[in-house]
Amino acid sequence: MARFKAKPPSGAAEKPKNPKPTAAERSAYFARREAAKVLRSVLQGDARRRAVGSIKSLVYSPSIKNKKATFAIVCQTLKHLPIVKDVLETANILNSRWKRQEELVYIITYDILFGQEISFIGDAEKFLVQRKSSLRSALARLLVRKKVKSIEDLIDFYQTPDVSKPRYIRVNTLKLDVDSALIELGKQYMVQKDDLVPDLLKLPPKCDLHNHPLVMNGSIFMQGKASSMVAAALAPEPGWEVLDACAAPGNKTVHLAALMRGKGKVIACELNKERIKRLQDTVRLSGADNIEVLHGDFLSLDPNDPPYSKVRAILLDPSCSGSGTVAERLDHLLPSYAAGQAANIDEAERLNKLASFQKKALAHALSFPQVERVVYSTCSVHQIENEDVVKSIVPFAASHGFQLATPFPQWQRRGLPVLEGSEHLLRTDPVEDKEGFFFALFIRKDRTMVHQSSKPGRTIRDSSHLSSVETKRCLHRREARITIPILFSGMFKRQLYCKPKSRLN
Numbered sequence: 001m002a003r004f005k006a007k008p009p010s011g012a013a014e015k016p017k018n019p020k021p022t023a024a025e026r027s028a029y030f031a032r033r034e035a036a037k038v039l040r041s042v043l044q045g046d047a048r049r050r051a052v053g054s055i056k057s058l059v060y061s062p063s064i065k066n067k068k069a070t071f072a073i074v075c076q077t078l079k080h081l082p083i084v085k086d087v088l089e090t091a092n093i094l095n096s097r098w099k100r101q102e103e104l105v106y107i108i109t110y111d112i113l114f115g116q117e118i119s120f121i122g123d124a125e126k127f128l129v130q131r132k133s134s135l136r137s138a139l140a141r142l143l144v145r146k147k148v149k150s151i152e153d154l155i156d157f158y159q160t161p162d163v164s165k166p167r168y169i170r171v172n173t174l175k176l177d178v179d180s181a182l183i184e185l186g187k188q189y190m191v192q193k194d195d196l197v198p199d200l201l202k203l204p205p206k207c208d209l210h211n212h213p214l215v216m217n218g219s220i221f222m223q224g225k226a227s228s229m230v231a232a233a234l235a236p237e238p239g240w241e242v243l244d245a246c247a248a249p250g251n252k253t254v255h256l257a258a259l260m261r262g263k264g265k266v267i268a269c270e271l272n273k274e275r276i277k278r279l280q281d282t283v284r285l286s287g288a289d290n291i292e293v294l295h296g297d298f299l300s301l302d303p304n305d306p307p308y309s310k311v312r313a314i315l316l317d318p319s320c321s322g323s324g325t326v327a328e329r330l331d332h333l334l335p336s337y338a339a340g341q342a343a344n345i346d347e348a349e350r351l352n353k354l355a356s357f358q359k360k361a362l363a364h365a366l367s368f369p370q371v372e373r374v375v376y377s378t379c380s381v382h383q384i385e386n387e388d389v390v391k392s393i394v395p396f397a398a399s400h401g402f403q404l405a406t407p408f409p410q411w412q413r414r415g416l417p418v419l420e421g422s423e424h425l426l427r428t429d430p431v432e433d434k435e436g437f438f439f440a441l442f443i444r445k446d447r448t449m450v451h452q453s454s455k456p457g458r459t460i461r462d463s464s465h466l467s468s469v470e471t472k473r474c475l476h477r478r479e480a481r482i483t484i485p486i487l488f489s490g491m492f493k494r495q496l497y498c499k500p501k502s503r504l505n
């Protein structure tokens with residue numbers, strides 16, 4: 001692979017010496033376009049964790065003519081992709097026309113920076129060759145920024161675990177205001193306010209704050225940006241009753257309490273006995289006195305029981321695969337990652353089980369009579385735990401008067417386009433944003449919709465995601481206004497068995 005040498009800037013367009021393209025030029029032109037097609041499938045499949053095939057199988061499909069060249073171009077471009085993307089972003093030369101052909105742009109940029117010096121034919125080639133000096137100087141700046149001397153070092157840099165993740169801290173406004181935290185931390189670090197979440201501060205990567213007095217006394221919490229966006233998206237009002245359905249270790253629970261300025265009540269439900277202790281510690285550290293810790297199964301809470309019938313907002317952050325927080329820098333680019341996962345039966349089974357619970361829990365959250373806002377969140381990159389869960393629940397949500405709303409409209413990365421309304425969903429990217437989170441916000445404006453039957457002619461086709469309480473309610477939808485769970489013998493057992501084990505404070 002070529003080592004980078006800064007070349008003298010040459011901004012002028014390179015006019016082909018020979019106006020008639022040579023056979024080699026023509027062949028390179030077509031190979032780049034074939035490669036762009038393959039790269040598009042690879043990257044799209046990978047982004048959806050639904051690879052349509054391995055690179056090889058895509059290249060060796062009958063539609064690709066120049067297989068050898070296409071394979072080489074795709075592999076080399078993928079290997080250099082993080083660098084190419086960074087360079088293009090720094091050089092800031094792409095208009096919307098070329099952004100629509102980004103795979104071709106990646107390939108040509110790779111060729112310009114690291115490939116063979118050949119003359120370029122084609123509009124995209126001409127556009128980028130004319131900006132060769134901007135690309136080269138952006139690459140030189142990238143080397144300086146990453147403090148490396150060669151392209152090999154730069155590739156290593158991208159392959160090693162990410163060290164460029166900023167340290168985010170959330171100010172616990174129950175104990176300290178944001179400006180005071182800024183001043184206090186500013187004595188030691190470069191601190192700035194986050195542009196999206198008002199109580200979030202951004203510090204340089206690798207700041208070790210574990211033993212900082214403000215962390216030790218609960219004035220600030222070390223909480224990532226995506227995680228802090230979840231409670232902020234729910235936006236509970238002071239005085240409300242709010243349920244954190246799957247609460248431990250409690251980072252979002254105490255954020256909710258702070259957003260409510262300590263007024264109202266947060267019920268923090270957690271199933272796992274071992275994790276209850278962590279949750280209690282977090283609550284204690286936060287100083288919040290309006291949090292009630294509940295040891296039990298969220299699915300077993302009866303929405304119509306007096307303690308829950310007044311709940312206005314629910315934060316549902318259920319157990320998930322956690323795939324969005326695994327720092328696999330380059331793996332996200334490779335179909336082998338997705339293919340490997342799909343082929344892994346255990347993993348597929350695990351994801352199915354998780355998704356099945358997530359669907360039940362989301363349907364259950366939407367069935368609380370006074371609830372106006374529900375946030376569903378995961379730290380997973382898998383469509384099956386994210387868009388697929390939401391998609392399967394949308395008809396049920398609509399029948400209860402809920403619609404998807406758009407949290408943080410200014411945020412660019414939205415849901416995968418696999419359902420109507422995907423633009424309302426929010427994703428963070430494990431590479432670009434350093435962590436892969438997903439969340440959806442459901443809002444009900446008209447609470448008279450509670451327990452209303454579905455529109456005539458509209459059937460809930462798949463009720464497998466519903467908890468048994470909800471399934472029975474759907475089946476007996478006409479009588480749903482009077483729900484007498486104990487009429488159903490199986491469920492009665494379940495209700496008794498699953499009754500919250502204890503309430504702790």
Ligand SMILES: C[S@@+](CC[C@H](N)C(=O)[O-])C[C@H]1O[C@@H](n2cnc3c(N)ncnc32)[C@H](O)[C@@H]1O
Nearest residue numbers: 246248249250251252271272297298317318319
């Ligand atoms: C992703 S973690 C929640 C993280 C938490 N929201 C935070 O930000 O600190 C999911 C939690 O849900 C709990 N959980 C799983 N199933 C549950 C259920 N049926 N009822 C209540 N909690 C459950 C798990 O034990 C785990 O602690």
